[in-house]
Amino acid sequence: MSIQSENIVEFTPSQEVSFPNVEITRIGLAIQELAQDLEGRYYELQKIMHITAQVNAGMYLEEILESVYRDFKDFIPYDRIGFSLFEDGGNVIRAHWAKAEYEPLRLGRGYSARIEGSTLEMIIQSGQPRIINDLEAYAKQKPESKSTRLVLEEGIRSSLTCPLIANGTPIGFMFFSSREPNTYAHAHIEIFQHIASQLAIMVEKGKLITKLATQKEELLTKNNELERLNNLKNSFLGVAAHDLRNPISNIKLAVSLMMDQRFDIPEDEQQMMFTEITNQTHYMLSLLDELLDISHIESGKFSLDLEPIELSDFLTDVVQRHNRLASAKGTSIHLDPVPAGSALADPMRLQQIMDNLVSNAVKYSPEQSNIFVHTVKAEDEWRVSVQDEGPGLTQSDQQRLFKDFARLSAKPTGGEKSTGLGLAITKRVIEAHGGQIGVESTPGSGATFWFTLKRA
Template structure:
């Protein structure tokens, strides 16, 4: 079956064909054929004759290589848009690995003879293909070497041969012990105790990649430092720091002199916190399951230069061995916590919102307005209080509906190319909360020009985010004070800040600000009703716009929440600066 009608767009997005014009892409697409495979079906086996290459059109393809002794090793996963079978295509060589369908798979295949003809007759294709192939071979070779250096029947051949008897005992028992552990805490405590017996380990922690792969959150830590400067719950945006490079390399990263590293990277707040705990060396190892990064295993020591090459290889082998068990334990805890939180939320809603709240508020307003007869002052006051309670319940409904949209992936945003941000977003947002502010004797200081540069954004979502920040300033700010709203145009970015006098928050509390259902544990703050959803929703909206949000405060005096967004939205990847101040390293 000819696959050309649906293939042209895909071909244009592949690097080796990106420079070709539409006519050439159409010609190439006409020469490719579609092949379909069921889940777990073998596409080709290692050693089979190979004379065709392919593009993954749908589904995933597992690449499995036999190690010494015949042990199969999963070395890569090909996803839609990825190439496969390149070596066989160029040389008619036997397949270097087994390909297996993961789910239902559809491939677009290109035969050897057809490929050679296209190379001869399509200007620019040969050079483009060779450059692409060179990069692909280099990456695959590294991936294969990284996988095979640890593999034998027990899982760690190269490192196993150079281990001490005590280290071998740990490697021999690690799978059994980890499998028997009933929780993530059990897995990690076993690791801490075991690693401490064979190398420097004064701190061990694990963090997981969450929020659709854009955020890393510390989930478990054991350290001889007390208190922890880098606590459980500390978060950082994956794309904003060096952790993404660790994921891309697939190898442990070692920093054997943390103070020296901090001098070269003074913006790394996480490094400063680790140093504050007395640590001087650090090792970061990616946790990868079936080619999918799930998090990081961090190990620290108090002395400089604690980790030699042997310790790095041993740590990498251990990380490979425990990744799957750690993820399973974490997912169980995550599901348990999510089930508990949502059960509580649903119980709350069913209890508080059983009656039609909106109708109740409307009827009460009719009464207060005198449409159904005169009321005494006491009656009017009582009904007005009922209206306020009903409006509060309606605000809860709106917040949870917004959260539900975000969690279900329905909140995608409708970008408009040219939005007057002050007139369409900021001014209407202030108008929405102004009556609540006046009721507390508060006023707004608008520190911006009437006409700021137009930006590309979803005005409704950005207004929602701005209202959230303004509402918090009104709710948590001190009465009879001024809320300062600033809009500052920048170099291809627009900044918005909301400042208010009030209880603020401490540095330790800051990391919890943008987390779902999280409220700060402060008596003054707890007096104000809230759900812990508003700031999280704001973070998601700013993140959707490839922006950055931050928070700063002088505890007991003032607080400021600010965000910046690009004036023009990128077409694909998130902005490299996108991050949350609450998550800043």
């Protein structure tokens, strides 16, 4: 076989190959575009890796969304991002987060809508993002779409709605929105699809972390409440052991003396002993009632039967009843004229409030003194006050006044006993009515206790 030499062309290093200038320019531009595209994709990848790293560090859901809002502007244009999750087994979509370059947001957290029959249902079925570049025209076609009307009121004119699907399961939507029409193109869909799966997994992880954090906070709150109730129980037991021991011992001693035939106790002394037994028994019953009251309030078993109460008649009865008891100390209780009208309250609990405040005023007032009950009717509430001429309260006393088992520097003027629970219970009962309680006092100038009730 022979090879003909005229078919072979040899090149030497000194020879040049020439191409048309147009072709060289085209190749150069193509290489430049490829480099820019690779650079853009590398930048996108860096951003995604940055966000993923933050999520893997344990970011909460809201922090993930804030990061998306901050970092995604280089990929997808937007003036607003909304984020919604499925609820009710996928039948309802609820807005969980939204952020924009403007205020206010008309469509914000908490907005919900049913999926069935909506255009969002079609997006989930297709698994593909949807572009609407003229929301005003879309609203005319879909006048029933409340969410469209709301974002139009915000000034939004274009939207890119992207489904979030984690491990094959739809979990929600990401809404990119612009105040300019014709903002979105297929290229933006491609960009989102590059990050869609990672973003959905981030969201799922963020939801889990947020849920765990919420559960942890709830457990901590419950543990603190249990600890508080346990301390309260221990206080109850301590008070019961201490404050019931002495009365029981006194009663036991008095009964033993009266039963011992070796002692011939005069009738008047026996009467005094019976009176003391009665007083000690009354104190123990009062203490047990107050302990049970606080126990019911703290355990959530406390309830009110609210009804309109004519305050003039009610307070007149309270003052008359306590005047009979106060007369033993020469103390007089005066009721200032009460405006016509009713308060909304539980009658039994309101009587408990007034009994506590008036009996306290009598207890801490000197003999031959005066106590004044005064009322003011405001636009939507009553203010009732009880003023005494007792020793008054120091600032230290006022800080402890409404706490459980409070022990004050001021002492009852007639040797009366105090459990230290009455005002603590009164405060709880008034607050359960939606009212407030307070005190105004300076040492040596008496004290004025006041509380408010809603008008009926």
